[in-house]
Amino acid sequence: MKHLSFLLLLFLHQTFPAGGVLKLVAPTFHRARMGSDVLIPCTFTIDKPPVDTGQLALSWRFQEREVLTYNNKMNSTHPRASINTARIKDGDVSLYISNTTISDGGIYTCSMSYSVERQDKEIRLDIDDLSVKHRVAVGVASFVTVLLAAAAIFLVYHRRHKKRNIPRVQEITRCGDGTFSLDVGRFAPKDISFSWHLIQPPSSTEKQQLESTLIMSENQDGTFNATSTCDNLRGKVNVSQPYTIQAAVTHPRLKQPVCKEWTSDLQDGYKLRPIVTRPLQLSLCDPGEVLCSLNLESFYPKHIDISWSCDTGQSQKDISSQEKYLENPDQSYNAESACKIPGDSLKDPEFKVIVRWKHETMEDWESRELCVRDPGFPWRPNITDMSPLIILPNQQTRLKCTVSGYFPDVLTVMWFMKNARQETIPVSNGSKYEIPEISREKMSDNTYTCTSTLCFTPTSNSEEKEFICRVSHPSLEEPIERSTGLARTKVSPTVTEPIKFSLCGSGDVLCSLYVSKFYPKDINITWTSGRDQINKIKSVEKCIKISDETTCNAISECRIKWDQSLFPLQVTWNHESMEEPEYKELRITDFPWIPTVGEISVPALYVGSECTMQCDINNYYPDNNLTVTWIKEKGGQRLMVSPNIRVEHPSLKPPIERRTERLHVMAAPVMVSPIQFLLSKSGNVECFLQLNKFSPEDITIKWTSTGKQNEDPILYDQKAVTEQSDSLYSTVNWCKIPWRQFLRSVTVTWHHVSLDEPEHRELHITDFPWRPVLGEIEIEALRDGTESKLQCKISGYFPNALTVTWLKEKEKESNEWVNVKNDPHYKIPDLQHEKQQDHTYSCTARLDFTASYESDDGAAFICMVEHPSQEGPIERSTGPLQVNKINELCALNQRKNTK
Numbered sequence: 034m035k036h037l038s039f040l041l042l043l044f045l046h047q048t049f050p051a052g053g054v055l056k057l058v059a060p061t062f063h064r065a066r067m068g069s070d071v072l073i074p075c076t077f078t079i080d081k082p083p084v085d086t087g088q089l090a091l092s093w094r095f096q097e098r099e100v101l102t103y104n105n106k107m108n109s110t111h112p113r114a115s116i117n118t119a120r121i122k123d124g125d126v127s128l129y130i131s132n133t134t135i136s137d138g139g140i141y142t143c144s145m146s147y148s149v150e151r152q153d154k155e156i157r158l159d160i161d162d163l164s165v166k167h168r169v170a171v172g173v174a175s176f177v178t179v180l181l182a183a184a185a186i187f188l189v190y191h192r193r194h195k196k197r198n199i200p201r202v203q204e205i206t207r208c209g210d211g212t213f214s215l216d217v218g219r220f221a222p223k224d225i226s227f228s229w230h231l232i233q234p235p236s237s238t239e240k241q242q243l244e245s246t247l248i249m250s251e252n253q254d255g256t257f258n259a260t261s262t263c264d265n266l267r268g269k270v271n272v273s274q275p276y277t278i279q280a281a282v283t284h285p286r287l288k289q290p291v292c293k294e295w296t297s298d299l300q301d302g303y304k305l306r307p308i309v310t311r312p313l314q315l316s317l318c319d320p321g322e323v324l325c326s327l328n329l330e331s332f333y334p335k336h337i338d339i340s341w342s343c344d345t346g347q348s349q350k351d352i353s354s355q356e357k358y359l360e361n362p363d364q365s366y367n368a369e370s371a372c373k374i375p376g377d378s379l380k381d382p383e384f385k386v387i388v389r390w391k392h393e394t395m396e397d398w399e400s401r402e403l404c405v406r407d408p409g410f411p412w413r414p415n416i417t418d419m420s421p422l423i424i425l426p427n428q429q430t431r432l433k434c435t436v437s438g439y440f441p442d443v444l445t446v447m448w449f450m451k452n453a454r455q456e457t458i459p460v461s462n463g464s465k466y467e468i469p470e471i472s473r474e475k476m477s478d479n480t481y482t483c484t485s486t487l488c489f490t491p492t493s494n495s496e497e498k499e500f501i502c503r504v505s506h507p508s509l510e511e512p513i514e515r516s517t518g519l520a521r522t523k524v525s526p527t528v529t530e531p532i533k534f535s536l537c538g539s540g541d542v543l544c545s546l547y548v549s550k551f552y553p554k555d556i557n558i559t560w561t562s563g564r565d566q567i568n569k570i571k572s573v574e575k576c577i578k579i580s581d582e583t584t585c586n587a588i589s590e591c592r593i594k595w596d597q598s599l600f601p602l603q604v605t606w607n608h609e610s611m612e613e614p615e616y617k618e619l620r621i622t623d624f625p626w627i628p629t630v631g632e633i634s635v636p637a638l639y640v641g642s643e644c645t646m647q648c649d650i651n652n653y654y655p656d657n658n659l660t661v662t663w664i665k666e667k668g669g670q671r672l673m674v675s676p677n678i679r680v681e682h683p684s685l686k687p688p689i690e691r692r693t694e695r696l697h698v699m700a701a702p703v704m705v706s707p708i709q710f711l712l713s714k715s716g717n718v719e720c721f722l723q724l725n726k727f728s729p730e731d732i733t734i735k736w737t738s739t740g741k742q743n744e745d746p747i748l749y750d751q752k753a754v755t756e757q758s759d760s761l762y763s764t765v766n767w768c769k770i771p772w773r774q775f776l777r778s779v780t781v782t783w784h785h786v787s788l789d790e791p792e793h794r795e796l797h798i799t800d801f802p803w804r805p806v807l808g809e810i811e812i813e814a815l816r817d818g819t820e821s822k823l824q825c826k827i828s829g830y831f832p833n834a835l836t837v838t839w840l841k842e843k844e845k846e847s848n849e850w851v852n853v854k855n856d857p858h859y860k861i862p863d864l865q866h867e868k869q870q871d872h873t874y875s876c877t878a879r880l881d882f883t884a885s886y887e888s889d890d891g892a893a894f895i896c897m898v899e900h901p902s903q904e905g906p907i908e909r910s911t912g913p914l915q916v917n918k919i920n921e922l923c924a925l926n927q928r929k930n931t932k
Contacts, residue, residue: 054079054080054081054148054150055077055078055079055145055146055147055148055150055151055152056077056078056079056152056246056265057075057076057077057143057145057152057153057154058075058076058077058078058154058246058248058262059073059074059075059076059143059154059155059156059248059260060074060156060214060216060248060250060258060259060260061155061156061157061206061214061216061260062156062157062158062159062216062218062258063156063157063158063159063250063258064158064159064160064161064218064250064252064258065133065158065159065160065161066133066160066161066253067133067134067135067160067161067162068132068133068134069132069133069253070129070130070131070132070133071129071130071133071137071158072127072128072129073127073128073129073130073141073156073158074127074156074248074250075125075126075127075128075143075154075156076124076125076126076127076248077124077126077145077147077152078124079124079147079148083122084121084122084123084124084147086105086121086122087105088147088148089103089104089121089145089146089147090102090103090104090145090146090147091103091104091116091121091126091143091144091145091146092143092144092145093114093116093128093141093142093143093144094141094142094144095111095137095139095140095141095142096139096140097142100114100128101114101115101116101128103116103118103121103126111130113130113131113132114128114129114130115128115129116128116129117129126143126145128141128143133160134160135160135162137158137160138158138159138160139157139158140155140156140157140158141155141156141157141158142154142155142156143156149308149309149310149311149312150308151399154208161253198219198220198221198222198256198286199220199286199287200217200218200219200220200225200282200284200286200287200291201217201218201219201220202215202217202282202291202293203215203216203217203218204293204295205278205280205293205294205295207295208262211265211266211267211303211304211305211306211394212262212263212264212265212266213229213262213263213278213280213295214260214261214262214263215227215260215261215280215282215293216258216259216260217258217259217260217261217282217284218256218258219252219254219256219257219258220256220257220259220284220286221255221256221257221286222285223249223257224284224285225249225257225259225282225283225284226282226283226284227245227247227259227261227280227281227282227283228242228245228280228281228283229242229243229244229245229261229263229278229279229280230242230243230278230279230280230281231243231266231269231270231276231277231278231279232276232277232278232279233270233271233274233275233276233277234274234275234276235275235276235277235296240279241269243263243264243266243269244263244264245261245262245263245264246261246262246264247259247260247261247262248260248262261280263278263280266303267305267331267363267365268363270303270363271303271363271364272303272304272305272333272363272364272365273333273364274364275296275297275298276296276297276303277294277295277296277297278294278295278296279292279293279294280292280293280294281293303333304333304334304393304394305331305332305333305365305394306332306392306394306395307329307330307331307332307337307368307390307392307394307395308329308330308331308332309327309328309329309330309401310328310330311328312401312403312409313325313326313327313386313388313401313402313403313409314326314327314328315403315410315411315412317376317412317440317478317479317480318373318479319479321375321376321377321479322373322374322375322376323373323374323375323376323378323379324371324372324373325341325371325372325373325374325386325388325403326369326370326371327339327369327370327371327388327390327401328367328368328369329367329368329369329370329390330367331361331363331365331366331367332365332366332367332368332392332394333364333365333366334393335358335366336392336393337368337390337391337392338390338391338392339354339356339368339370339388339389339390340354340388340389340390341353341354341370341372341386341387341388341389342386342387342389343374343378343384343385343386343387344384344385344386344387344402345378345381345383345384346381346383346384349387352372352373352374352386353372354370354371354372355370355371355372356368356369356370356371357369357371370388370390372386374386376440376441377441379405379440379441379507379508380441380443380507381507382404382405382406382507382508383404384404384405385402385403385404386402386403386404387400387401387402388400388401388402405507405508406507406508406509406510410508412438412439412440412480412508413438413439413506413508413509414436414437414438414439414444414504414506414508414509414513415436415437415438415439415513416434416435416436416502416504416513416514416515417435417436417437417438418433418434418435419432419433419434419435419502419515419516419517420432420433420434420517420582420583420584421517421518421521421524421550421552421584422497422499422500422517422518422519422520422521423520423521423522423523423524423552423583423584424491424495424497424520424521424522425491425522425583426491426492426493426495427490427491427492427493428490428491429488429489429490430488430489430490430491430583431486431487431488431582431583432448432486432487432488432500432502432517433484433485433486433487433582434446434484434485434486434487434502434504434515435482435483435484436482436483436484436485436504437476437480437481437482438480438482439480439481439506439508440479440480440481441507442473442475442481443506443507444471444481444483444504444505444506445504445505445506446471446483446485446502446503446504447459447460447502447503447505448460448466448468448485448487448500448501448502448503449500449501449503450497450499450500450501451498451499451500451501452496452497452498453496453498457501460487460500465489466487466488466489467487467488467489468485468486468487468488469486469488471483471484471485472484485502487500487502497520498519498520499516499517499518499519499520500516500517501514501515501516501517502514502515523552523553523609523610524550524551524552524584524610525551525608525610525611526548526549526550526551526556526587526606526608526610526611527548527549527550527551528546528547528548528549528606528615528617529549530547532544532545532546532604532617532619532623533545533547534624534625534626536626536654537592540594540595541592541593541594542592542593542594542595542624543590543591543592544560544590544591544592544593544602544604544619545588545589545590546558546588546589546590546604546606546617547586547587547588548586548587548588548589548606549584549586549587550584550585550586551584551585551586551587551608551610552583552584552585552610553585553609554576554578554585554587555608555609556574556576556585556587556606556607556608557606557607557608558572558574558587558589558604558605558606558607559572559604559605560572560589560591560602560603560604561602561603561605562593562599562600562601562602562603563598563599563601564601566603568599570591570593570602571591571592572589572590572591573589573590573591574587574588574589574590575587575588575589575590589604589606595654595655597621597658597683600619600620600621601618601619601620602618602619602620603616603617603618603619604616604617604619621683621684622683622684622685622686624654624683624684626652626653626654626684627652627653627682627684627685628650628651628652628653628659628680628682628684628685628689629650629651629652629653630648630649630650630678630680630689630691631648631649631650631651631691632648632691633646633647633648633676633678633691633692633693634646634647634648634649635676635693635696637699637787638696638697638698638699639698639699639700639701639787640698640699640700640728640761646663646676648661648678648691650680653682653684654684655683658682658683659680659681659682660680660681660682661678661679661680661681662678662679662681663676663677663678663679664676664677664678664679665677675692675693675694675695675696676693676696677690677691677692677693678690678691697728697729697786698728699728699729699786699787700726700727700728700761700787701727701785701787701788702724702725702726702727702732702764702783702785702787702788702792703724703725703726703727704722704723704724704725704792704794705723705725706723708720708721708722708781708794708796708800709721709723710800710801710802710803712803712831712871712872712873713769713872714872716771716772716832716872717769717770717771717772718769718770718771718772718775718801719767719768719769719770720736720767720768720769720770720779720781720796721765721766721767722734722765722766722767722781722783722794723763723764723765723766724763724764724766724783725757725761725763726757726759726761726762726763727761727762727763727764727785727787728760728761728762728787729762729786730754730756730762731785731786732754732762732764732783732784732785733783733784733785734752734764734766734781734782734783735781735782735783736768736770736779736780736781736782737779737780737781737782738770738774738777738778738779738780739777739778739779739780751766751767751768752764752765752766753765753766766781766783768781772798772831772832775796775797775798775800775801776798776901778795778796778797779795779796779797780793780794780795780796781793781794781796798901798902799901799902799903799904801831801901801902803829803830803831803873803902804829804830804900804902804903805827805828805829805830805835805898805900805902805903805907806827806828806829806830807825807826807827807896807898807907807908807909808825808826808827808828808909809825809909810823810824810825810894810896810909810910810911811823811824811825811826812911812914814917815884815889815914815915815916815917816884816916816917816918816919817884817885817886817890817916817917817918817919818883818884818885818919819883819884820881820883820884821881821882821883821884822879822880822881822882823839823879823880823894823896823911824877824878824879824880825877825878825879825896825909826875826877827875827876827877827878827898828869828873828874828875828876829869829873829875830873830874830875830900830902831872831873831874831902832874832901833866833874834900834901835864835866835874835876835898835899835900836898836899836900837861837864837878837896837897837898837899838852838854838896838897838898838899838906839852839853839854839859839861839878839880839894839895839896839897840852840853840894840895840897841853841856841859841892841893841894841895842892842893842894845891845892845913850895853880853894858882858883858885858888859880859881859882860880860881860882861878861879861880861881862879862881864876864877864878865877878896878898880894880896884916885916886916886917886918889914889916890914890915890916891913891914891915892913892914893910893911893912893913893914894910894911894914895908895909895910895911896908896909896910
């Protein structure tokens with residue numbers, strides 16, 4: 034029962050915010066030696082310090098049994114358990130246990146509520162019993178056995194000593210509050226560091242660094258334990274996608290950092306517990322209903338159970354409600370749940386409205402409740418006006434007490450009188466005092482305002498010295514009251530409002546002073562100007578007297594033309610009830626028409642282009658005294674500017690300045706030459722892209738290749754950016770690509786802030802500069818019936834995917850050609866590709882045949898070469914061949930010999 038009452042106290046504590054988001058930090062395990070005193074660490078932080086202990090509730094439980102609570106006072110059910118209450122304001126709620134025993138080991142839970150937040154942390158306490166010693170029966174043993182035992186002990190000790198003090202890194206643990214923790218045990222020295230990263234999706238190469246909190250404790254043997262907890266991932270993670278949490282531990286005893294990872298299930302995003310940032314909200318509706326609403330924020334998944342009920346002290350009744358859901362940019366959800374209750378139900382101070390909710394991230398239901406006497410109830414009565422007590426013999430005195438802003442409309446007003454003996458006497462309707470019925474008025478916000486009036490006629494020996502108006506309402510635990518103050522015959526004027534200024538159509542300024550609640554009605558108000566205040570300004574004074582009130586009000590107005598020499602302006606009022614006059618001094622800086630200066634609107638700045646910066650200035654008067662100065666900061670880089678604007682006006686004490694961030698003058702990258710290609714020894718193609726004359730320096734260049742399934746793998750590239758003499762930048766980006774990628778396409782894309790959209794170039798193998806070069810066809814003397822050959826030298830090509838076709842003219846001068854490949858009369862040897870020093874290839878294309886006078890004489894041959902770098906084939910022709918017959922050749926030789 035005590036545990037349940039504490040939980041109820043936790044819920045009640047969260048009903049109204051004190052301002053601050055709670056973060057509870059504790060290790061997942063802790064170790065102590067039996068018989069020692071142990072401090073189980075647990076600390077907390079809030080985002081809006083200092084800590085208000087009045088809004089804090091704490092509970093420590095051991096194995097689900099409560100051992101200690103704190104609610105402005107510590108209450109311990111465990112004789113050896115305590116906390117240092119002086120340390121709570123520093124965020125320390127660690128549990129101290131003296132003289133630990135084996136039975137103290139187990140699971141401890143620290144539950145804490147602050148403002149609208151509640152968090153729990155579990156810590157496992159391990160107790161080491163060092164008093165248990167292993168006893169070994171010792172018999173008679175040989176000397177050899179003793180030596181072997183000693184050697185074994187030495188080896189075991191040596192191995193343990195080597196492994197001693199190396200950090201024992203556990204696995205990452207997901208905590209119930211959406212954080213992650215990593216425990217490291219028994220390490221030395223103390224120096225250790227943790228780094229946390231979020232990777233989403235798990236396949237991404239980008240890591241988002243996370244902040245973390247570290248708690249350390251020292252063991253009895255001088256080693257240390259550490260628990261690192263990363264911050265909640267709210268706002269950092271897309272809750273509907275899987276993600277990976279990565280933690281790395283660095284320590285001098287580790288050869289390299291130890292990395293641990295935790296990856297969410299594919300179907301399980303980052304579950305977020307609902308946050309309540311505001312108490313229950315109440316608003317008034319017509320006709321007399323109250324709308325109750327609760328906002329639950331940033332939870333995931335979407336499903337959540339919400340129920341409303343009302344409690345009259347005798348019974349509870351469920352109330353129907355409606356929920357609205359809103360999806361946040363991080364895919365989490367907000368929910369607004371609302372229900373309506375009759376306004377008359379709030380007339381009962383015991384009436385409560387209760388809302389409960391349950392989400393899969395919560396172990397149990399949570400709730401909020403509200404009644405009319407809770408601190409956050411919005412419609413408590415306020416006494417907004419009270420008449421002073423002016424005693425004029427034989428003249429009726431009328432006192433008024435005005436009460437505003439209350440709901441429901443059940444208000445009780447009582448009057449009391451104090452006499453010279455300081456006796457407080459209730460006043461009621463009768464022959465001496467008249468208390469008319471209270472006049473009530475429903476306001477536009479559906480609250481009520483009422484005025485209670487007390488009338489009486491004092492005599493020369495009246496005993497009335499003071500009256501008190503006392504107000505009771507269901508929302509008030511104690512009545513509120515207001516006094517008239519002691520009886521007076523004169524009342525000094527009060528000035529509760531500042532002097533008002535308004536502009537006239539003529540350009541004059543109308544100055545108005547409102548003076549209220551003075552008696553008698555004669556009052557003197559003067560306006561003067563100038564440094565010496567000797568120039569009196571004409572003014573108009575109006576006395577305002579409400580018929581049933583004794584006191585008077587007055588308004589004094591004067592018109593001035595804009596003239597800086599008039600200031601300072603002074604208004605002085607004097608009344609017979611005042612010991613000396615009072616005044617207000619006005620300076621130009623009191624004018625309400627102070628320039629409103631917007632932010633500087635900055636267009637994109639491009640080298641060599643005109644641009645316009647502008648800044649809107651509004652709501653100032655007069656219009657002929659505004660000075661605007663544009664300032665450019667000196668120094669810095671040539672293409673970086675910081676324009677500022679300074680606005681000066683008489684109504685301003687210091688000038689108003691607006692600054693921009695340091696701006697870059699942009700220049701778009703220029704591709705001054707085509708992409709260059711270079712062959713490497715390995716046969717890969719090195720591509721070089723040069724971009725010049727751009728600014729700022731940052732530029733993104735990406736090389737991609739279209740794969741078989743339209744994939745775009747990113748190719749490895751390197752980049753060098755250099756600054757030129759004109760403060761612009763240039764870059765050479767190169768990428769090594771297997772030549773076969775060019776059979777499809779390779780694309781290089783560059784993006785720069787100066788470009789509306791990325792630019793790109795698409796590269797194909799036809800862009801290669803290594804195209805085959807054909808020499809002339811070599812023809813030896815052809816003799817009928819002898820072995821002959823035609824050959825053509827081909828060089829300078831890459832890759833070696835070369836196709837050679839030999840064609841023969843079908844008939845002389847027919848211009849029809851046939852492929853000789855399938856003609857048994859002709860033989861085409863395989864090509865032999867030879868790699869050259871520039872890594873291109875060369876070969877010789879050959880056609881072998883037995884020359885025939887009948888078929889080959891006068892015939893023409895073509896060597897046709899096809900290569901991937903060529904869009905079409907290239908050719909070399911022999912022209913008509915001449916084949917000599919043998920007898921003709923012999924006769925020719927004889928004639929030569931005779932000569």
